[in-house]
Amino acid sequence: MDKMTTISQPDDATIAGMSEPTRSRATRRVRGLSDRTIAWLFVAPTIALLLAINIFPLIWMIRLSFTSLNLSMSYLPLRFVGLDNFTDILSDEDVWFRLQTTAQFVISSVTLQVIIGFGLALLINRQFRGHSFWTTIILLPMMLSPAVVGNFWTLLLQPQIGPFNYLISLFTGVPPSSFSMTGQVALAPWTIVLVDTWMWAPYVMLICLAGLRSIPDYIYEAAEVDRASAWRQFWSITLPMAVPFLMLAVLFRAIENFKMFDMVNLLTSGGPGSTTELVSITLKRAAFEKWRTGYSSALAIILFVTVFGAANIYVKALNKVKQR
Amino acid sequence: MTSAVAKSTAHSIVEASPRSKAVASALVILYAVITILPLLWIVATAFKSQSDAIAYPPKVIFEPTLEGYVNLFTVRTRQTPDFIAKLPPPETWYDKLVRERDMVIAGPSKVVPRFVNSLIIGFGSTFLAVFLGTLAAYAFSRFRIPLADDLLFFILSTRMMPPVAVAIPIYLMYRQLNLTDTRLGMILLYTAVNVSLAVWLLKGFIDEIPREYEEAALVDGYTRLQALRKVVLPQAVTGIAATAIFCLIFSWNEYAFAVLLTSGEAQTMPPFIPFIIGEGGQDWPAVAAATTLFVVPIVLFTVLLRKHLLRGITFGAVRK
Helix, strand or coil: CHHHHHHCCCCCCCCCCCCCCCCCHHHHHHHCCCHHHHHHHHHHHHHHHHHHHHHHHHHHHHHHCCECCCHHHCCCCCCECCCHHHHHHHCCHHHHHHHHHHHHHHHHHHHHHHHHHHHHHHHHCCCCCCHHHHHHHHHHHHHCCHHHHHHHHHHHCCCCCCHHHHHHHHHHCCCHHHCCCCCCCCCHHHHHHHHHHHHHHHHHHHHHHHHHHCCCHHHHHHHHHCCCCHHHHHHHHHHHHHHHHHHHHHHHHHHHHHHCCHHHHHHCCCCCCCCCCCHHHHHHHHHHCCCCHHHHHHHHHHHHHHHHHHHHHHHHHHHHHHHC | CHHHHHHHHHCCCCCCCHHHHHHHHHHHHHHHHHHHHHHHHHHHHCCCCHHHHCCCCCCCCCCCCCHHHHHHHEEEEECCHHHHHHCCCCCCHHHHHHHHCCEEEEEECCHHHHHHHHHHHHHHHHHHHHHHHHHHHHHHHHCCCCCHHHHHHHHHHCCCCCHHHHHHHHHHHHHHHCCCCCHHHHHHHHHHHHHHHHHHHHHHHHHCCCHHHHHHHHHCCCCHHHHHHHHHHHHHHHHHHHHHHHHHHHHHHCCHHHHHHCCCCCCCHHHHHHHCEECCEECHHHHHHHHHHHHHHHHHHHHHHHHHHHHHHCCCCCCC
């Protein structure tokens, strides 16, 4: 009510030069812009920017994907090669191997993050003393720059001087210089999973926490009255009610992990060999090291269609679960 | 109705037992401490000398020095002890510090220009994205726009593209427009990436402001634009601030576009930090010093943002 009264007394300064405020709708239209014009004026710049910096390049990329353009040999005339780039990519075993590496990374990372994140959310939801302080601490890693994170973890994981190897050797007796987390074929993929989880498990935790907080207490109270055990309550109330939130977390994390470039580029840059070469790294190499623009455009389109298609199917499933 | 509300806040029956609370708090604190250790290690490394930083076993207790920061902000050249002996006595503490290591300061390093780039590109793109985003979000929230849902989804879907993939055509486009490695180019690019988040988040915030306020203002003779400025914006100010900080964090942390599209002039901190090389390889104390300086604002923002964090990182899909 208070607000309403202040609003109905317009500040004189703002309407200086205007005649008596009038209550006529028609006059307002004449004096100001019409709603339709405003709507159009307000949305247009954003759409224009996105068209210029997202859609135009995307269309250009589609065009390039049918050419054999190589920027290191750009003196050659633009030659259209039809679907050659696409067939090259899809028949290339290496590309399939990179996709497999990426899929393994996405699945193991997201699984681990969901388990840890959900577990932490359940614990924090007990609302013990000081829980908000510790939650803030846990949330810090995900706010950092992935590139900076990848970089400083290389220091922590250095075989000779890093504290990580030192701690492992302290507990297991294995000499610290005998293994390198980022340099060994068997360990490197797990290192990426580890650092990614360190960074992003809090994200899943946050979403799960929102899910848990959205469960109304009276459901638990009813269960309590029915003398349902804690386990029973977890399986029949907590988990089902949290599933849509878990699925949302999986969606966001999977898309991000599929695109991931920055952290891996700094942590292992795809190595050793190509054990941690995610598709985004392959793409960067094709585009910015080999300068095979036509080929890399085709690869980018394949990736985009994959993510977009998978995300759409998944969102449909998510909506079904939500409606249940 | 009232009793149900009272019960849900009082946790009458379902309050966790003290023992389960103790176990939960112990586990969470353990996890938090493990999480924070790598960060603390970096902060500590920034205050180590180069030899302490690469000592084995790793040094937890060490004599703190500002060598890392001096090495971050200056370019130094190694000189013979004879040459150094002939120089006039050092004027400042950092001159003294490098002389002890047989070096003299040759000039400033590139860190300040890189940091300035981060600030300009970060704040520039944030301002633009929030400005455009507020207008669009207001329009989406208050007016009937044809195909609004499709447009909103289109705006969101621009985020699904891997940056590395979009970087190729943008690189080509920027080359034609002479925008490669310019601050303007990076500001426009980050604005485009951020505006999608800004529209989605701000639409959520503006949706929550009752339409009645504006309607009352319109009846009183305000124009739409006046109503927006005098009624809606003041109410949306927290939402706008939160959105701005999320946009800033994104452009502050962004690496893929920065490393692929800039090479010097417009380079920001993330591609710069990993390549701070000192005498004999990576200068870890300097790298750690840069990381610390770079991360401090984000840590502050995180604390400020706690309440909005969830919304911001999920495009408003989840509200707390």
